[in-house]
Amino acid sequence: MTETAPATATPGTPTDPGTGSIAGPSVAYQNWIDRQSRNRRQVQVGRALILIAFLALWEVAPRAGLVNPMLTSYPSAVWEGFLELLAQGNLGLHIGVTLLEVMISFAVAMILGTVVAICLWLSPMLEKILDPFLVVGNALPKIALVPIFYIWLGPQGSIYAVAIAVALFITILMLYTGFSQTDPNKIKLARTLGAGKRQILTKVVLPGNVHTFMATLKANVGLSLVGVIVGEFQASKAGLGYLIVYGSQIFRMDMVMAAIVILSLMSVAIYLAVQKAETWLIR
Known part of the structure; x- marks a missing residue:
């Protein structure tokens, strides 16, 4: 379920007694912003870890003989193949x-x-x-x-x-x-x-x-x-x-x-x- 943002300061909110200016965001709203930012970082880290784990497994398995590299290749060889295609000049x-x-x-x-x-x-x-x-x-x-x-x-x-x-x-x-x-x-x-x-x-x-x-x-x-x-x-x-x-x-x-x-x-x-x-x- 998507978390609802707490209400923040609007033109109708009380002003700061010391300065007469509109009060800033509430503590609850700032905590909600921090939680949303933390959740986004966790999602990005999780995606990166899954990608890294997949590439590592793909690289190690053929080299360790667990699968035939003729059938799956591996990331370093794919990168070399990509560079070779670039060198041929027709990849674009x-x-x-x-x-x-x-x-x-x-x-x-x-x-x-x-x-x-x-x-x-x-x-x-x-x-x-x-x-x-x-x-x-x-x-x-x-x-x-x-x-x-x-x-x-x-x-x-x-x-x-x-x-x-x-x-x-x-x-x-x-x-x-x-x-x-x-x-x-x-x-x-x-x-x-x-x-x-x-x-x-x-x-x-x-x-x-x-x-x-x-x-x-x-x-x-x-x-x-x-x-x-x-x-x-x-x-x-x-x-x-x-x-x-x-x-x-x-x-x-x-x-x-x-x-x-x-x-x-x-x-x-x-x-x-x-x-x-x-x-x-x-x-």
């Missing part, structure tokens, strides 16, 4: 290709999914017609569509198609669920004041689902990245997915692990950017 190209594909797929899935969700909310009949198809589309393993997309759209187009397909259906379902669960009392009030359906959508439903939009954006970060990598496994000649496939073919697990680490950092960076946008938008 691979990262840029994957990042561009992720951002385009991410944007298309969000825009198209939002439009479809709005249409479903505006037309209950359309929602009833399309509901089983959306459920099946969301449940269908998208990796099964990769060969079909490759034949239909070619190498590059299939990457975007798979990434959009992975993120699109969950976007539609999440947004439509949020729209349909908007506070009915607010909708009744808007109707009482003479608002039409489009005005209710723009003045009540969309502003009331900012958190739903942001949750969908966060979910789509990972989904779009998964879709792009799956597409690159099949068809790409550049990108981090291509590096993973190429490294596995020549038994360079250090190269494979280096690409996976870069993917992890990329997903974290995109997620933090979305989280920053959420903070700005809510303010």
